[in-house]
Amino acid sequence: MIVAEPKPIAEVAELIKTGRHVLIVGCGECVTVCQAGGEKEVEVLASALRILWKKEGKDGTIDTQTIVRQCEPEYVAELAKKVKDADIVLSLGCGVGVQFIAEAYPDKWVVPGLNTKFGGGTVKAGVWEERCGFCGDCILHLTGGICPVIRCSKSILNGPCGGSQDGHCEVAKDIPCAWQLIYDRLKGLGRLELLDEIRPPKDWRTSRDGGPRKFVKEEAMIE
Amino acid sequence: MTGERTELTTATAGGDGVYATPSRLERVLKAGHFAVTCEIGPPQSAKAEGIRKHAEVLKDYSDGQNLTDNQTAIVRLCSLAAAVHVKAAGGEPIMQMTARDRNRIAIQSDILGAASLGISNLLCLGGDHQTFGNHPGARNVHDIDSIQMIQIVRQMRDEKKFQCGAEIKSDEPRMFVGAAENPFGDPFEFRVRRLAKKVAAGAEFIQTQCIFDLERFERFMRMVRDEGLDEKVYILAGITPAKSAKALQYMQTVPGMRVPDELIKRMAGAEDQKAEGVRIAVEMIQALKEIKGVRGVHIMAIAWESIVPEIVEKAGLYPRPKVA
Amino acid sequence: MSEVKSRVPDGAEPEFVPKIVAFCCYYCAYSAADLAGSLRLQYPPTIRVIEVPCSGKVDPVILLKAFEEGADGVYVAGCLEGDCHFLKGNFRAKKRVAAVKKILDQIGLDGRRLEMFNLSAAMGTRFAEIAVEMTNRIMELGPSPIRPEAVAARRAAQGEVEPR
Numbered sequence: 001m002i003v004a005e006p007k008p009i010a011e012v013a014e015l016i017k018t019g020r021h022v023l024i025v026g027c028g029e030c031v032t033v034c035q036a037g038g039e040k041e042v043e044v045l046a047s048a049l050r051i052l053w054k055k056e057g058k059d060g061t062i063d064t065q066t067i068v069r070q071c072e073p074e075y076v077a078e079l080a081k082k083v084k085d086a087d088i089v090l091s092l093g094c095g096v097g098v099q100f101i102a103e104a105y106p107d108k109w110v111v112p113g114l115n116t117k118f119g120g121g122t123v124k125a126g127v128w129e130e131r132c133g134f135c136g137d138c139i140l141h142l143t144g145g146i147c148p149v150i151r152c153s154k155s156i157l158n159g160p161c162g163g164s165q166d167g168h169c170e171v172a173k174d175i176p177c178a179w180q181l182i183y184d185r186l187k188g189l190g191r192l193e194l195l196d197e198i199r200p201p202k203d204w205r206t207s208r209d210g211g212p213r214k215f216v217k218e219e220a221m222i223e
Numbered sequence: 224m225t226g227e228r229t230e231l232t233t234a235t236a237g238g239d240g241v242y243a244t245p246s247r248l249e250r251v252l253k254a255g256h257f258a259v260t261c262e263i264g265p266p267q268s269a270k271a272e273g274i275r276k277h278a279e280v281l282k283d284y285s286d287g288q289n290l291t292d293n294q295t296a297i298v299r300l301c302s303l304a305a306a307v308h309v310k311a312a313g314g315e316p317i318m319q320m321t322a323r324d325r326n327r328i329a330i331q332s333d334i335l336g337a338a339s340l341g342i343s344n345l346l347c348l349g350g351d352h353q354t355f356g357n358h359p360g361a362r363n364v365h366d367i368d369s370i371q372m373i374q375i376v377r378q379m380r381d382e383k384k385f386q387c388g389a390e391i392k393s394d395e396p397r398m399f400v401g402a403a404e405n406p407f408g409d410p411f412e413f414r415v416r417r418l419a420k421k422v423a424a425g426a427e428f429i430q431t432q433c434i435f436d437l438e439r440f441e442r443f444m445r446m447v448r449d450e451g452l453d454e455k456v457y458i459l460a461g462i463t464p465a466k467s468a469k470a471l472q473y474m475q476t477v478p479g480m481r482v483p484d485e486l487i488k489r490m491a492g493a494e495d496q497k498a499e500g501v502r503i504a505v506e507m508i509q510a511l512k513e514i515k516g517v518r519g520v521h522i523m524a525i526a527w528e529s530i531v532p533e534i535v536e537k538a539g540l541y542p543r544p545k546v547a
Numbered sequence: 548m549s550e551v552k553s554r555v556p557d558g559a560e561p562e563f564v565p566k567i568v569a570f571c572c573y574y575c576a577y578s579a580a581d582l583a584g585s586l587r588l589q590y591p592p593t594i595r596v597i598e599v600p601c602s603g604k605v606d607p608v609i610l611l612k613a614f615e616e617g618a619d620g621v622y623v624a625g626c627l628e629g630d631c632h633f634l635k636g637n638f639r640a641k642k643r644v645a646a647v648k649k650i651l652d653q654i655g656l657d658g659r660r661l662e663m664f665n666l667s668a669a670m671g672t673r674f675a676e677i678a679v680e681m682t683n684r685i686m687e688l689g690p691s692p693i694r695p696e697a698v699a700a701r702r703a704a705q706g707e708v709e710p711r
Contacts, residue, residue: 010653044607047614057702154349162404184410195416199371201375201386
């Protein structure tokens, strides 16, 4: 899922300070799972901001609505009524959600309430970690299911580097060395010979470096 | 064991016939001499004078002088320009290039530039992560890794082709290609396999991370010899003279370094710690010379370049041999 | 247990009677409250007790809502750690209270207005003690800056000021 983190309240308050009728929009998918922008988080933030406004003697209303997901125009359309009455829309969706809302309501001021961070998953309750580099050309079959593009701090394809020590990355002790993990996994699977092959330079065109990307499925295009 | 030095073959095409490049280091190693290389750290300014001064002294005490490439991700005078200054001062520059700051286009371009300015030695590195340096917020490149870089440099020289396959129609860059290896990195069992990969990619010489744990390095070299890699690549063992016990303690914290506690105790107990550091370095070199497969020593004395001549002399490695 | 001494700090309205909401778990805290009653222990009339099946039922949203509606102080009272009837409810409550305290600090309401307490059903005296402790704390912190009267007064004042 896409993992995001709430922006500090002070920063959010600054973003909505010129508003008189703010609508906070939550998302029922990824940000609900990582507890950053789901219905619950929306209500907590709304309450906190209302208290803040009252304290500052600020007039205004803060309304809320959480939709199934923000990255789908069909659901974003359900916001129409509440968006109409709002002067600022604060999206607690990931960066994708914020943009879909902004695109659907181009004459409304839409601001982000989260800092979108990475594609990852739940490691344990309350902890989410990055796993996928979104490189567009998956090579997980060559590394025992561990992504060298994003889990290695240097995206090395023929790793490890000289800084790997005691199984952790030179960058920080709590970052495991991806290549140690890959080595251990392939060793356990009896497939270490995969590491003797020299991986050629990656074609980064399928990644961010090639420009904004698109995926089209012809048979799903009904119009 | 001193004695027979086997002639290493390098897959070459073109060049001087016997030698693949104009490199002095290549000639020293191929003639069977125990090579000496050292390091010069470029300044965090546009001042060339210091580099030249070091080169003028070190050129007689070493067969090559490494120019580091924004080491520890701190912005310094670039290794290419520093290498040119060393060359102008009569030295034999070994240009270091990391994969951290440049993509494949810039790397190949810099190689052409370096060769055009008479630089013939290149050390291919991954590079310290930028969070260690003074610009931790910089975007890192890592378009390719060090192993891919080795392949690219060899391809440019021997196949006269760029990485994309396009021909280099004339004046291909003739670089003597090296790489770094850390015998103390993890996973330990995998280090030799990785070295084999670098050799397979085309590395012709290796400079190791500085050695304090001789026993572990001997174990590493045993594994290297078992794989026959000592016959395929020239390995230069790295050493760093320590100025004090505190310096050794700091080195213990650097990722990829192993410093035995006995060594720190020895330093701490010495009256003149600097002299002790020199003594330890000389002893280390003498021990390394005895290990089969070690073809030279790489002295990394950053910020203490002035001590290199003394170490080289005391280790019995002065004067440096004359080669073609 | 003594009645709360009316400690009127400088500048506070002499008429300030704190409104404190106490979320008390059925198994321990609420029972302790009952016990305090049967023992005829005196504690301030400032506390409004809300019974919950477990302190772990208390959600950050309700805590904030209480402050939003003008509460001067809020506390959550659950079983002693390790004795929660639902095993971990009071640990969840502890973490949630800590998180909301941080939010209160960030919006300038002062996290000390919110607290977590643990006690057993037999601790009627402790219940009264907690009531006194929180009341004194809130007396010192003063009324919530967003009590309806305070908000109305601020608005009135702002209305009289010339816009710059």
